[in-house]
Amino acid sequence: MSEIETQRLSALRPDHSTPSSEAPQGLTLTEVVRIVRTRRFLVLTVFLLALGGSVLYAVLATRQYEGVARLDIDPNRASASSLSDTLAQTLGDSQATSRVETEMKIMQSDSVLLRVVRRLNLPHRAPFTSLKSFRKDPVPPGSLDMTAAQTDELLKALGDGIKVSVAPGTTLVEVRYRSSDPVLASAVPNALVESYIEQDLSVSSAGEARVAASLMSEMDNLRDQASAAQTKLAEFQRQNHVVGVDEAQNVLVDKIRLLNQQMTQAQADRIIKESLLKVAETHDPKLLATLSQGATLQLLRAQQVDLQGQRDQVAAKFGPGYPKLQEMDYQLQRLNANIKKETDNIYNRFKEEYLSAKQSEDQLRAQFNEQEQAFYRLNEGAAQFAMLRHDAVSTRDLYDALQYKLKEAGVSEALKSTMIRIIDNARQTATPVAPKVPLVIAGGLFAGIFLGVGLALTIDSLDDKIRASTEVEEILHVPVLSVVPHISSKLPAVSEKSTSLAVLPVLDDRDSAAAEGYRQLRSNLFLSNLDNRPRLIIISSSHAGEGKSTTAINYAISLAMHGAQVLLIDTDLRRGTLHTRFRLPDQPGLTNVLSGNLKMEDIPRPVASLPNFALLCAGARAPDPSEVLNSNRMMAFLDECIQRFDYVILDSAPLLPVADSYALAVRADAVVLIVRAGLSRKKAVLRAIRQLSRLKANLSGVVVNDVDMRIEHYYTYGGKYGYYDYRGQA
Secondary structure, three states, X not given: OOHHHHHHHHHHOOOOOOOOOOOOOOOOHHHHHHHHHHOHHHHHHHHHHHHHHXXXXXXXXXXXXXXXXXXXXXXXXXXXXXXXXXXXXXXXXXXXXXXXXXXHHHHXXXXXXXXXXXXXXXXXXXXXXXOHHHHHOOOOOOOOOOOHHHHHHHHHHHHHHEEEEEOOOOOEEEEEEEEOOHHHHHHHHHXXXXXXXXXXXXXXXXXXXXXXXHHHHHHHHHHHHHHHHHHHHHHHHHHHOOOOOOHHHXXXXXXXXXXXXXXXXXXXHHHHHHHHHHHHOOXXXXXHHHHOOOOHHHHHHHHHHHHHHHXXXXXXXXXXXXXXXXXXXXXXXXXXXXXXXXXXXXXXXXXXXXXXXXXXXXXXXXXXXXXXXXXXXXXXXXXXXXXXXHHHHHHHHHHHHHHHHHHHHHHHHHHHHHHEEEEEOOOOOOOOOEOOHHHHHHHHHHHXXXXXXXXXXXXXXXXXXXXXHHHHHHHHOOOEEEEEEOOOOOOOOOOOOOOOOOOOHHHHOOOOHHHHHHHHHHHHHHHOOOOOOOOEEEEEEOOOOOOHHHHHHHHHHHHHOOOOOEEEEEOOOOOOOHHHHOOOOOOOOHHXXXXXOOOXXXXXXXXXXXXXXXXXOOOXXXXXXXXXXXXXXXXXXXXHHHHHOOEEEEEOOOOXXXXXXXXXXXXXXXXXXXXXXXXXXXXXXXXXXXXXXXXXXXXXXXXXXXXXXXXXXXXXXXXXXXXXXXXXXX
């Protein structure tokens, strides 16, 4: 025997190892195509629903218009002029990006949004009038007074529609807003930019205004001091008759003049530092942010404003008991602590600068006093005159310097506004930006495909029915002896050759695929054991209606057509049907033989053209079929049948509902399990196979019955085919 034939025979021999219920891993493209074609109506329905839904959405969806305003926020373009170098706010390149991001957060703060609300009268404009709190309690016409709930809801709705972004690598900021009203879509970005610029100017000028107010008070004192110094100088000249002194020849006078100039500058610096210290003593972060160098305090302030706005929205939406509020409160506490720490640092720095300036002034004043005494000793009259004159001049110079710085502050404020430059105002457009009809329809198309295919794959994975022979071999791990296609109902109900009600393709339609399937079963069972071919063969199934009786009849006739003496016995003593297939009475039968009321020679031969084919019906219904079939008389009867016939075929009861066939399965030379495609379930067949394996029955293999050959060849399969149930043709 060749090696190929040996491998084929070994594959046909029974494998009593426990079959696995695990499905094979992976899903091939062929399987996917098969599943999709199988459930093509489901896939097509889902696809059409998704596509129709996307088209309906594209037609009915509210058109959205978008306004875009562009502005340039460049911190490096801001003026460095201020009250002094201490107040300089020029930022380096490393700080420009963070400063722009800070300004973007400020632009979306509640204070700026409230300015937009008032500027555009939003409480009286759609779609904000349709908000829940406004429908419940409308704002009176001409009034902007809103409740806290209305303010929170309006700010949230407005803020959600505003998108602020910066172009990567630039300081160009885009402000976008979408609305169903094209006028409102363009008005909101413009109003937001204008409100932001107004607030920036008001906040940045607040600190300068406080310093300017302090300087105004100092200037009033200096004006009085300058007037008093001039009066003293005039009185000294009058009393001492001093007309002029040659100061160019006196070294002490030159030194006193230099010290006086230095002391005047130190005094001016001390006054500025003192003014800053007075402002810093308020510990107001908003003011200190405009006076201090760097962007640390400004960043902390922006984070505080943003976090406080988020906390108020969460509190308004979920209430004070919402767990996230505790985390946000803790973050606010940390921010407040950092802001306080930063303000304390600024205060300490201003204080140190003030003390340093005061110390420098005191040192210069002490040196000046020493030179003053020396000057008195040299020329009391000339020195006194020079001092009075320089005192008057220095006081007047200090007053002029402070007045210049005060005017410079106003100019600096005007120059600072150049940090923000509007590039484009939002303009009203006639073309909506949403919905994008082609994109929506394309999305619906692809979504329909994926959903349809996914649903088909899901349903197929949940389907436990066996539909092809490959599933038996791959999942149940038992050999397939034969594949019998669906038998057409067009075959004659009553065979002319057999004069029976059985569907007999092996006899009536020998060229059919079904007849070939039964002949293949005959050949495979014969080849499964050439040395000891099976003679007592039991044909069963896991449940009723799976085609075991039809298989038993056609298999027995195919053996008889080859000249073998064949006996077909109906061992289903509960619901035997073989007598109805051949128009025979239900008695006498097997039970009659076992009771001695029927002789072997009297067993009927229902097919006239096959006198070597005998059929033994079930006979009278037994009270305990399991006991009858497991009796010694039954075993002795089977031994006698084997001696008289070449093959004895047992059409048994189903394995799972009743235990009648187990004793016969153990006794039989071969057990053939029938599986009906599209009806038999994997778990049920698996239970039957495991039961046979536990009994150590000689399971030769499985016959897959009623198969749609398109499934078998991985194309597609149709719906459920008609087939007689267990009470009819099985």
